[in-house]
Amino acid sequence: MTRSLKPALFSALLVWAVAYPVLGLKLSIDGIHLIVENASATTVTVIALCSVLMFLRVLFNQQLSKAWKSRSGASLVSPSVSNFLTLPSTQKWFIIGLIVLAFIWPFYGSRGAVDLATLILIYVMLGLGLNIVVGLAGLLDLGYVGFYAVGAYTYALLSHYYGFSFWICLPLAGLAAAGFGFLLGFPVLRLRGDYLAIVTLGFGEIIRLFLRNLTDLTGGPNGISNIPKPTLFGLSFDRTAAEGGKTFYEFFGMAYNPVGKVIFLYLVALVLALAALFIINRLLRMPIGRAWEALREDEIACRALGLNPTIIKLSAFTLGASFAGFAGSFFAARQGLVTPESFTFIESAIILAIVVLGGMGSQLGVILAAIVMIMLPEMMREFSEYRMLMFGAMMVLMMVWRPQGFLPMQRPHLELRK
């Protein structure tokens, strides 16, 4: 007990040290008195309370953890429940239920919620795509946002200069991003681990700076605006249609409803995300998906078995990038505006956090993590200054409690005939 007295005192002091800058306290001199500014009585009381709690927590650390262990077999969820949750069949039914719900709820939800859900779906797409590269093939890519930007700008430029519609640009954006993935992949894939991470990080920044400085073509920091929204077989969801076109409402003889546009965007995002989910899900069960995982496990063994590591890595990189391209072109369509500042490093970090948080390789995990990562900051706008603090805390807690992610990947179970 006396041994933990010193760390306990230190921790209590640390609470003050952390609270002081974070809560914006300020010491200043008033005459000969030293006073604390920006601190109401409650703030100080709360900090004091926290430091006392911290003191006790550290002081009785051993006793607490002992009591905790003896009480609950050391795990929050029992193994059988956790195993049931990660079984492929459970995940399948859960996903089907979610899909049906996802198609129905926007018609009853609020406009803001539907809009937020659309944003989440974009991140789901990005997370699923990056999951191929990082989770399966084990290539740490910190510049994923670069491919997202390529996709977004492909649509923006093609529609701005040539008037191409969203549905034509969507596959083109995927192809363009895949092309960039392929180009980047060739020189860098001989690198591994940290080195690859640094080079991809650089690539992401280069794309952004390139878009920013190519003012004649991309509009520089102002970006490209007035990007048309997707249409339903040529029917737009605007109040008035462009010349020659018709709006959805005119065609079906309905009154104009501003929410319709939002719901349509959401449904497009949903369909795209589901397509990504389906394709990647199939890829996992194809020989190429197995090869990605094998490559992550042991590259030398792969070579000894006649698998060409370069082609396998390149395919993971290219396919992952193409999903970012799809997500990017949708992003451009939804915003109606693309600027280089939408594609900063923090975006890459968020997408990577989604993959890690969800449990590397797990698709359902990625979806859940995307919801958590995007929804939390939106829901807690009042705490927006502490957003990074929250991310950090969430990561630390995850690493302590579930280092394998929310829902780690369960191996596809292959039945053998007895």
Added chain:
Amino acid sequence: MTRNILEVSNLSMRFGGLLAVNGVGLTVQKKQVVALIGPNGAGKTTVFNCLTGFYKPSGGTILLDGQPIQGMPGHEIARKGVVRTFQNVRLFKEMTALENLLIAQHRHLNTNFLAGLFKTPAFRRSEHEAMEYAEHWLERVNLKEFANRTAGTLAYGQQRRLEIARCMMTRPRILMLDEPAAGLNPRETEDLKALIGVLREDYNATVLLIEHDMKLVMSISDHIVVINQGTPLADGTPEQIRDNPDVIKAYLGEA
């Protein structure tokens, strides 16, 4: 039956100033078991690495069925049918035993993207055949009950057997085993010996192995090549090697 599957002559490998392998030659005929032995650090594994394309040999020729393969990248040599195991087992530890065997069949499978996406009959058939073949080999190496266990959780001897089965999945022309008996207990070594016998009799496998366990080497090899400090020392049948004074000197030191 005296066709040479593998013919290595005058192989040398230089790392900077160090000549690790110097003028090694060996011949492996169909259905033969050839052992490569030598004291620690003699360059046996370096020879293996040169043969399988992990190193580019500095000199010499390697003929597989009369075709030169020296200097080709490792995965291409593996595709031509030279497949190896590793001194320290290299399985895909996080994947199941069955998946390990499926990966080894990668190039025999239907890898068409659209076929896999829509699960066409051809794709299903190819996957099904791969499973059956994997199942067959799991049975052969007595690992069928562990098919869905992750490879990393298997016992060491089982991992060794799985690695050999994984090599056999690629339908190799020549199987190269790098110290297959290292870390096995006497009973497991007996099993291994039986397994190599089965590979040879029932599957017409040609085996080139590195091994320190002399009892095993002497009992299964048709031919033994001894190297010492990178240079060839002796070459012959087990009986000839056993009585060769140079070999005894290299292993036991000068009397």
